[in-house]
Each structure stands twice: as C-alpha cells, then as structure tokens.
Amino acid sequence: MTTAALxxxxxxxxxxxxxxxxxxxxxxxVREGVxxxxxxxxxxxxxxxxxxxxxxxxxxxxxLVMVSGLEIAFRPEPLGMLFALVAAGLWPLNSLYxxxxxxGNSEQHQSRFYVCFAVAIASVMGMAFxxxxxxxxxxxxALTLSTYPLVTHKGDEKARQGGRVxxxxxxxxxxxxxxxxxxxxxAATGTLSFQQGGIVAGHVAAGLLPLLLAMYMFGIxxxxxxxxxxxxxxxxxxxxxxSALLHAVAVVxxxxxxxxxxxxxxxxxxxxxxxxxxxxLIWVAGATVLIASLVALTKDNLKARLAYSTVSQLSYVxxxxxxxxxxxxxxxxxxxATHALGKITLFFCAGAIYTATHKTEVSQLNGxxxxxxxxxxAFFVGALSIIGLPPMGGTWSKxxxxxxxxDAGSIAVMGILLLSSLLNIAYLTPVVAxxxxxxxxxxxxxxxxxxxxxPLFCVLPPMITAFGxxxxxxxxxxxxxxxxxxxxx
Amino acid sequence: MxxxxxxxxxxxxxxxxxxxxxxxxxxxxxxALSVALAWLSFGVAVALFQQSWFGGYVSYEIxxxxxxxxxxxxxxILNSFVLLLVSGMAAVVVPFAGRSIEAExxxxxxxxxxxxxxxxxxxxxxxxxxxDAFNVFVFLEISSLSTYAMIALGRDRRALTASxxxxxxxxxxxxxxxxxxxxxxxxxxxxxxxxxxxRLQQVNNTRTIRVAFGFLTVxxxxxxxxxxxxxxxxxxxxFAPSAVTAxxxxxxxxxxxxxxxxxxFTVFGAEFSFATMNLDLILMPLALVAIFSMxxxxxYQDNVKRMLAYSSVAQIxxxxxxxxxxxxxxxxxxxxxxxxxxxxxxxxxxxLGALVLRTGSTQIQDLAGVxxxxxxxxxxxxxxxxxxIGVPLTVGFISKWYLVAAAIEAGYWPIAGxxxxxxxxxxxxxWRVVEVAYFGVPLAEAPLASEAPLSMLLPIxxxxxxxxxxxxxxxxxxxxxxxxxxxxMAGW
Numbered sequence: 001m002t003t004a005a006l007x008x009x010x011x012x013x014x015x016x017x018x019x020x021x022x023x024x025x026x027x028x029x030v031r032e033g034v035x036x037x038x039x040x041x042x043x044x045x046x047x048x049x050x051x052x053x054x055x056x057x058x059x060x061x062x063x064l065v066m067v068s069g070l071e072i073a074f075r076p077e078p079l080g081m082l083f084a085l086v087a088a089g090l091w092p093l094n095s096l097y098x099x100x101x102x103x104g105n106s107e108q109h110q111s112r113f114y115v116c117f118a119v120a121i122a123s124v125m126g127m128a129f130x131x132x133x134x135x136x137x138x139x140x141x142a143l144t145l146s147t148y149p150l151v152t153h154k155g156d157e158k159a160r161q162g163g164r165v166x167x168x169x170x171x172x173x174x175x176x177x178x179x180x181x182x183x184x185x186x187a188a189t190g191t192l193s194f195q196q197g198g199i200v201a202g203h204v205a206a207g208l209l210p211l212l213l214a215m216y217m218f219g220i221x222x223x224x225x226x227x228x229x230x231x232x233x234x235x236x237x238x239x240x241x242x243s244a245l246l247h248a249v250a251v252v253x254x255x256x257x258x259x260x261x262x263x264x265x266x267x268x269x270x271x272x273x274x275x276x277x278x279x280x281l282i283w284v285a286g287a288t289v290l291i292a293s294l295v296a297l298t299k300d301n302l303k304a305r306l307a308y309s310t311v312s313q314l315s316y317v318x319x320x321x322x323x324x325x326x327x328x329x330x331x332x333x334x335x336x337a338t339h340a341l342g343k344i345t346l347f348f349c350a351g352a353i354y355t356a357t358h359k360t361e362v363s364q365l366n367g368x369x370x371x372x373x374x375x376x377x378a379f380f381v382g383a384l385s386i387i388g389l390p391p392m393g394g395t396w397s398k399x400x401x402x403x404x405x406x407d408a409g410s411i412a413v414m415g416i417l418l419l420s421s422l423l424n425i426a427y428l429t430p431v432v433a434x435x436x437x438x439x440x441x442x443x444x445x446x447x448x449x450x451x452x453x454x455p456l457f458c459v460l461p462p463m464i465t466a467f468g469x470x471x472x473x474x475x476x477x478x479x480x481x482x483x484x485x486x487x488x489x
Numbered sequence: 490m491x492x493x494x495x496x497x498x499x500x501x502x503x504x505x506x507x508x509x510x511x512x513x514x515x516x517x518x519x520x521a522l523s524v525a526l527a528w529l530s531f532g533v534a535v536a537l538f539q540q541s542w543f544g545g546y547v548s549y550e551i552x553x554x555x556x557x558x559x560x561x562x563x564x565x566i567l568n569s570f571v572l573l574l575v576s577g578m579a580a581v582v583v584p585f586a587g588r589s590i591e592a593e594x595x596x597x598x599x600x601x602x603x604x605x606x607x608x609x610x611x612x613x614x615x616x617x618x619x620x621d622a623f624n625v626f627v628f629l630e631i632s633s634l635s636t637y638a639m640i641a642l643g644r645d646r647r648a649l650t651a652s653x654x655x656x657x658x659x660x661x662x663x664x665x666x667x668x669x670x671x672x673x674x675x676x677x678x679x680x681x682x683x684x685x686x687x688r689l690q691q692v693n694n695t696r697t698i699r700v701a702f703g704f705l706t707v708x709x710x711x712x713x714x715x716x717x718x719x720x721x722x723x724x725x726x727x728f729a730p731s732a733v734t735a736x737x738x739x740x741x742x743x744x745x746x747x748x749x750x751x752x753x754f755t756v757f758g759a760e761f762s763f764a765t766m767n768l769d770l771i772l773m774p775l776a777l778v779a780i781f782s783m784x785x786x787x788x789y790q791d792n793v794k795r796m797l798a799y800s801s802v803a804q805i806x807x808x809x810x811x812x813x814x815x816x817x818x819x820x821x822x823x824x825x826x827x828x829x830x831x832x833x834x835x836x837x838x839x840x841l842g843a844l845v846l847r848t849g850s851t852q853i854q855d856l857a858g859v860x861x862x863x864x865x866x867x868x869x870x871x872x873x874x875x876x877x878i879g880v881p882l883t884v885g886f887i888s889k890w891y892l893v894a895a896a897i898e899a900g901y902w903p904i905a906g907x908x909x910x911x912x913x914x915x916x917x918x919x920w921r922v923v924e925v926a927y928f929g930v931p932l933a934e935a936p937l938a939s940e941a942p943l944s945m946l947l948p949i950x951x952x953x954x955x956x957x958x959x960x961x962x963x964x965x966x967x968x969x970x971x972x973x974x975x976x977x978m979a980g981w
Contacts, residue, residue: 064961065964066963067886067890067963067967068890068891068894138882141880141882142882145880152927155927155928156928157928167920168916171878171880172913175879175912175913175916176910179890179893179909180893180897180906180909183894183897184897187897
C-alpha cells in the first residue's frame with residue numbers, strides 16, 4: 001500500500017468506527033468489539049507507516065482545495081508520526097479501560113461516548129499528518145468540538161460549567177489568535193506548508209516575529225500555556241477514560257505537538273535562535289511550569305492535581321521549543337511521548353481507584369495501596385516517570401531539556417527545571433505514600449469495608465503503560481534516531 | 490430553443506403560479522403547485538448558472554424590443570449566483586412550509602399565502618435578472634408588497650405592527666430608489682443599466698447625479714437593513730411565520746445587497762462610487778457598528794428568533810464590510826458571504842421552525858431538553874450555529890477566512906480583530922441555546938416534543954449538508970464569487 005493510502009486509512013478507520021457505532025447501540029458487546037478492532041487496525045496502519053517515515057518517505061497527498069488555493073493535505077514526518085504513534089498506541093488500551101470503567105460505573109449514553117471518542121481520534125490523526133497550517137487548524141477545531149460532548153458527558157450543572165470554560169477558552173484562543181496568525185502567515189509568505197527551516201524568515205519583519213509567535217503560542221490553547229490553562233482542570237468533569245486519553249494525551253499533546261510543529265516548520269529553530277523572538281516564551285513557559293506545580297500541591301482532588309501537573313508538564317514541551325536549541329527541541333519532543341505514557345498511567349490509576357472505591361480526594365486514599373497493590377504500584381511507576389527519575393522514560397526528556405538549557409546558556413532555565421522536579425516529587429509521591437504507608441481511615445474497616453482491587457479491565461491497562469514507561473528508558477536510542485531529522489540542518 | 494428563453498422563464502414560472510394558487514381552495518394543492526414551481530424554477534436557475542459559468546453574459550430582449558429601448562434581462566455570473574441562492578432556498582423552504590404553515594395559519598388563508606410567497610419569490614428573481622433600472626423598482630414593489638402581507642400573517646398580533654413598521658420603512662426605501670432612478674433618467678434619458686453606465690460617464694460630475702447616488706444609497710441600504718436602517722428587520726423576522734422568516738432571511742436581504750452591487754459597481758462604476766463619492770467612508774463605519782452592536786444585542790435576546798434576526802443584521806454588516814474595502818478580495822469575500830450566509834441562516838431558521846412546530850415557542854427557556862427529544866432538528870441547529878460562528882468544515886469558515894484575509898491585505902488589522910471578536914460573540918449566543926436544549930430540564934407542564942416530521946427534516950438537512958459540503962469543497966462558491974468580483978470591478 002502507498003504511504004498516502006495508509007495515511008488516509010489512519011483517518012478513515014476511526015471515522016468508519018464513528019459512523020458504525022450508532023447502529024450498534026443496542027448491542028454493547030458488538031459495539032465495544034468494533035471499537036477495539038478499529039483501534040487495533042489504526043495501530044497497525046501507524047506501525048506500518050513508522051519504518052517508512054524512518055526511511056525518509058515523506059510523500060504528500062492532497063485532498064482538495066479549500067480556501068485561497070490552499071489544500072487539505074497530509075504528509076508524514078517524524079514529529080507527526082510520533083504523535084500519531086502515541087495516540088494510536090494508547091487508543092486500544094484506553095478502549096479496554098473504557099469498557100471496564102463505563103460499565104463498572106454504569107455510565108449513561110455509552111454509544112455517544114464511543115462515537116465522540118472515535119471522531120476525536122480521527123481528528124488527532126488529521127492533525128498528526130497535516131501537511132500545512134490550514135489542515136492542522138481544521139482538525140484542531142474538529143478535535144475541540146468532538147471532545148465537548150465528552151467533557152459534558154454527565155450532563156449536570158457542573159459538567160455544563162466545565163464545558164463552557166472548555167469550549168470558551170479553546171474556541172476563543174483558536175479563533176481569536178491562531179486563525180489570524182495563520183492568515184497573517186499566509187498573507188506574508190503566500191504559503192502555509194510546513195517546511196524544514198521554516199517559512200516566515202525574510203517575509204515577516206524580525207521585530208514582528210515575537211508578536212506572530214505569541215499569536216501562535218496563545219492561539220494554540222490546547223498547549224495550556226498560562227493564562228489560558230483553565231480549560232484543562234475544567235475538563236476534568238469528564239469520565240476518567242476521557243481525561244486519561246484525551247486530556248492527558250491526545251488533546252493536550254495535540255496542543256504541544258502543534259506548538260513544536262509551528263516552531264520547527266513555520267518559524268524554524270535557526271530563525272528563532274538568531275532573532276531571539278522566542279526569549280519571552282522561555283519565561284512564560286517557565287512560569288507556567290512552576291506556578292502550575294505549586295497549584296497542584298494545593299489540590300486535594302486527585303484528578304485536579306493531575307490536571308495541574310499536566311499543565312506544568314506541557315510547558316516543558318513549550319520550553320523546549322522556546323529554547324530554540326537542538327537538544328531543547330529534541331527533549332521537548334521526547335517529552336510528548338514520555339509524559340503521555342506516564343500521565344495516562346496516573347489517570348488510569350485514578351479511574352481504577354474511583355471505580356473500586358468511589359474515592360476522589362488524595363486525603364481519602366490512606367491505606368488503599370495495601371488493598372490495591374497493582375493500581376498503586378502502577379501509579380508509583382508513572383509518577384517516577386513524570387518526575388524524571390531513572391529507570392523511567394521520563395528521565396531522558398528532562399535530561400535533554402537540561403542539556404538544551406545549558407546549550408542556550410540559561411542557568412535560570414536549568415534552575416526552573418530542577419526546582420520543578422522537586423515540586424513534582426512533592427505533589428506526586430504523597431499519593432503513593434498514603435496508599436502504602438498510612439493507616440486506613442475509619443478504624444478496622446480497611447479490609448472489611450469490601451474494597452478490592454479494581455476490575456481487570458481497569459487494572460491491566462495502567463500496568464501495561466507503566467511497563468511502557470520502564471521500557472522507554474532502555475529503548476530511547478531508536479526513538480532519538482527516528483526524531484533526528486527534526487534537528488538536522 | 491427553450492434554453493434561449495431561460496431568463497424570462499425564471500420570472501414567469503412563479504409569476505403565473507401565483508394567481509393559480511390564489512384560486513385554489515385546498516391548501517394541499519396550493520402547496521403542491523408551489524413546490525413544483527419552486528423546483529422547476531430552481532432547475533432554470535441551475536441552467537442559467539451553467540451558461541454564465543464560463544464568463545460573458547446572457548442577454549434577453551423582452552418582447553423582441555432591442556435595448557436600450559426595450560427591457561433587457563442581462564445575466565452574468567453575479568446574477569446567476571444570486572439566482573442560484575434565491576431559487577435554491579425557495580426549493581428548500583417551500584416544501585418545508587407545507588407542515589409549518591398548516592400549523593401556524595388558518596386554513597382558508599393558506600392558498601393566499603402561497604400566492605403571496607410565489608409573488609415575493611417572483612419579485613426577488615425579477616430584481617436579480619433584470620438589466621433595466623426601472624424594472625428593478627417594479628419587481629422590488631412586487632416582492633415588498635407580498636412580503637408585508639406574509640409578515641402580517643404571523644400568529645402573534647404583534648405581526649401586524651411589525652408588518653406596518655416594515656411597510657412604512659420599506660416604502661420610504663422604495664421611494665428613494667425610485668427618486669434615484671428618476672433623477673438618472675432625467676439626466677441620461679435611459680433606463681437600461683448598461684446604457685446608463687455608459688451615459689453617466691459624461692454627466693456624473695453634476696449635482697443631480699450625486700443626489701441620485703445619495704437617494705439610491707439610502708434606499709437600498711434600507712432594504713438590505715444596514716445599521717441604522719435595520720429597525721424594521723428584528724420585528725419582521727420575529728413575528729412572521731417560521732417559513733417566511735427562513736425564506737426572507739436567506740433571500741430578501743441578499744437580493745438587496747445584490748442591488749447595491751449592481752448599482753454601485755455596474756451602473757455608477759467602482760471608480761465613481763469609491764474614488765469620487767467615497768462610498769467606503771459611509772459603508773465601512775456603518776458595517777463595523779452593525780457587526781459589533783448587533784452581535785452584542787443578540788447576546789441579550791431571550792427569543793431565539795429575535796436573536797437570529799439581530800445576528801442577521803450583524804452578518805449583513807460582514808457583507809457590506811467586504812464590499813466597502815473596494816478591493817477585488819474584499820468584494821469576493823462580500824459576495825461569498827452573501828451566498829454562505831443564506832445557507833447558514835436558512836438552516837438555522839428552518840430548524841427553529843421545526844422546534845416551533847413541536848414546542849410552540851421561540852423563547853429560549855421553552856427549548857429546555859429538546860436536544861434529547863428532537864436530536865435531528867437540534868443537531869441541524871448546532872451545525873448551522875457552528876457555521877454561523879465560522880468553524881472549519883462549514884461555509885462560515887470560508888467566509889471568515891476570505892473576509893479576514895481581505896482585511897489584513899488592506900492593512901486593516903483592527904477590523905480583522907473585530908471580525909474574529911464578533912465570531913466569538915456568536916459562540917456565546919449560539920451556545921446559550923445549545924446549553925438550554927441539551928442540559929436544560931423541561932418544565933413539568935411543557936408539551937412533550939417529538940422529532941419533527943420528515944417533510945421538515947429533509948429540507949433542513951439538505952441545507953445542513955450544503956453548509957458542510959460547500960465548506961469543504963469550495964470550488965463552486967469561491968469560483969463564482971471570484972469571477973463575479975472580477976466582472977464587477979471591470980464593469981459591463
């Protein structure tokens with residue numbers, strides 16, 4: 001099969017799942033079977049594509065002209081491929097997990113849930129393979145809209161409020177900043193195609209570059225750069241599988257992926273390094289890293305704590321991009337993959353705890369680790385990876401970011417990174433420590449309370465992703481080699 | 490050859506249908522005839538569009554009298570593009586009207602209603618096809634008078650005052666247009682537009698012609714509801730029967746915008762209108778105020794129909810804004826939005842009509858919970874709303890893109906910002922409805938709404954699919970708008 005056909009299949013497979021599911025609502029087993037098959041097929045297509053892209057096959061497919069002679073077009077390249085791989089690799093696991101979670105909690109409207117999920121994954125694939133800014137924008141918006149019904153899934157007042165913030169910020173920033181930035185780029189350069197080395201150099205005055213960059217960075221609200229981060233905690237009203245795959249992986253990674261894509265292929269690392277247009281961004285991202293970590297410390301609700309942790313970790317990627325050094329960009333890109341694995345593990349565990357015990361606050365978790373050892377063990381591994389301690393995959397992204405900061409000669413950034421790691425320890429390890437070492441709440445009810453390990457469907461996926469964190473530590477070389485073309489030239 | 494008679498057929502088909510409808514006793518047969526004629530006339534419009542797609546124009550001499558003495562119908566890509574919209578909307582709205590009008594009107598008035606609808610339709614088509622300035626006025630009166638009658642048929646008694654208000658303001662507008670045309674006739678002795686365009690060159694430095702220009706500007710802007718001459722519109726749209734609102738919102742103001750383009754670009758010429766008379770200095774500020782203030786007002790409406798009506802005034806502002814740039818790209822954006830807005834507002838008002846049929850109200854709080862009871866109707870409303878907001882993969886996005894690009898190209902950065910800001914305001918007012926419909930809890934005494942009948946859902950979804958399809962494959966709309974803008978700038 002040609003590369004072009006494979007990319008289209010990557011979009012068509014989840015789209016077909018979305019079209020098929022509404023007719024299967026009355027037969028949940030068939031419905032979930034279709035979702036799983038679709039997820040595995042998608043993974044297969046992506047796995048076939050990876051070696052081709054590694055071999056340098058970046059063939060483009062153009063679908064149709066949409067505006068101003070600009071096409072909806074797809075072209076694979078390492079960064080997008082990595083994003084596609086992360087999303088496609090985690091969708092089957094998340095589908096398994098969803099089955100356990102949605103049934104375990106007897107959620108309503110399960111068909112709508114799976115349909116929107118599949119549409120969101122299709123949008124993610126569209127973003128991952130986008131060959132130009134227009135395509136990226138189209139699927140970016142499609143992702144926002146398809147996840148809105150997921151955020152408001154519960155349908156109560158709190159869900160409505162959360163959905164309002166979610167949609168308001170994401171649509172507001174994308175229409176208010178991103179769209180004019182794209183049109184500006186188009187008006188100035190006459191192209192929107194992603195090109196190695198960037199397209200704006202020589203077309204936009206150097207003095208205006210920081211402004212254009214700001215419109216992109218704040219316009220991509222999914223990257224949750226402060227002060228446009230509020231949607232992420234608000235989105236936590238969604239069912240946990242949604243938080244796990246979409247708001248820890250697909251949607252937020254879509255944001256930082258778009259940031260990287262814009263920095264590498266629209267501005268060009270060299271242009272940013274020579275003009276210094278991204279210096280301000282270092283500070284904004286650095287501040288987001290620290291402030292969000294501090295806020296996470298104050299949150300007792302486990303999902304809220306993880307959400308702020310995500311805000312903080314996302315800005316590592318933005319920081320890597322803003323440093324405009326090879327190692328910074330590489331570290332930031334790796335962070336997309338390592339944080340995805342780590343954070344989805346943590347969310348899976350949070351959901352497993354909720355399914356088994358209906359507890360949502362960190363302070364209620366005392367002693368639960370001894371009843372749910374697998375869940376809490378997986379949480380511990382995920383937490384270590386997020387913090388960046390060996391032997392977990394997260395080590396490498398933090399390491400490369402530090403090297404990148406050193407290359408840029410920025411002691412302050414190194415300081416921020418180290419301080420943030422300490423904060424990560426401070427807000428993540430207590431969860432595990434309470435579970436394993438503190439006496440259970442309510443004297444003598446610890447085991448008799450009827451709390452047991454969560455259903456298999458809820459425990460297996462986090463254990464697999466936790467193992468992935470570990471694996472990534474030892475298997476980082478091929479990944480770095482795969483991403484090497486990003487920083488060539 | 491029948492293909493040579495297409496321009497006159499376009500007007501004659503609905504014109505002859507109107508009195509026949511009035512003779513019918515049965516509302517069903519009047520409706521069936523209207524549907525047949527609307528579809529037939531859509532076919533004619535498609536054929537005309539095909540003829541003009543390759544450039545040039547079709548000229549038709551009424552009664553064989555050659556222009557400039559006789560009345561000439563002259564159709565280029567701009568006319569035929571507008572004809573396509575108007576007849577397309579009629580082909581969709583008239584089938585929809587069957588059930589909707591039955592529920593909203595007394596039985597014995599229904600055949601008369603279809604007569605009025607066909608007359609209004611004739612008038613709008615006539616304004617669009619004709620190449621004769623006085624003929625424009627005649628058709629304008631045909632469409633206006635029948636519009637007043639249709640608005641007055643609304644269920645609410647306030648429809649009468651709304652209609653009366655529109656009657657007064659519409660008549661002032663039509664009179665101003667007539668005065669403008671009369672003054673031009675005095676100076677040139679001709680009414681044929683192409684001929685006028687030539688002869689005005691020699692006399693356009695006279696005060697008479699400038700006064701004519703002023704009268705025409707005000708008259709046409711009244712008909713197209715440019716702020717602050719829009720006062721008739723919100724009431725008229727709110728109280729008219731649902732199908733009438735949908736039809737008027739997607740056609741009547743669009744045809745008025747067409748008149749503006751035809752007079753200012755073809756008859757007076759872009760050079761005179763913009764360089765000498767500084768039309769842009771009048772249109773641009775008014776368009777900006779319309780866009781902003783009307784979006785703001787729409788935010789505070791509790792009646793969904795009235796909210797969409799104010800949104801229409803704001804959207805007309807976008808069209809006029811594009812035109813006021815006086816550039817090819819601005820003009821393209823204006824014409825494109827003229828077409829696209831017809832599609833999105835048509836879809837929204839039709840979906841609202843279906844909601845009215847089932848819930849009996851247009852108040853926002855009465856729509857609580859309809860999202861679950863009428864999933865197809867509300868789904869259509871959401872997609873229409875997304876199109877209005879300008880989300881990618883809908884026609885609204887295409888309009889916004891060209892409009893913002895034209896503003897940036899002309900260096901109007903703050904205007905580009907305002908366009909996007911008002912899109913965000915559209916998010917707010919559309920989402921108020923969406924939230925109530927999906928998350929609201931219906932009142933205990935509210936009637937249990939069920940999904941709308943198929944005869945309404947089909948027309949609604951035809952428009953919804955047009956919104957999506959033409960938002961993805963834009964070769965037809967953008968191609969026609971670009972060509973029309975080029976022809977307008979070049980003149981006949």
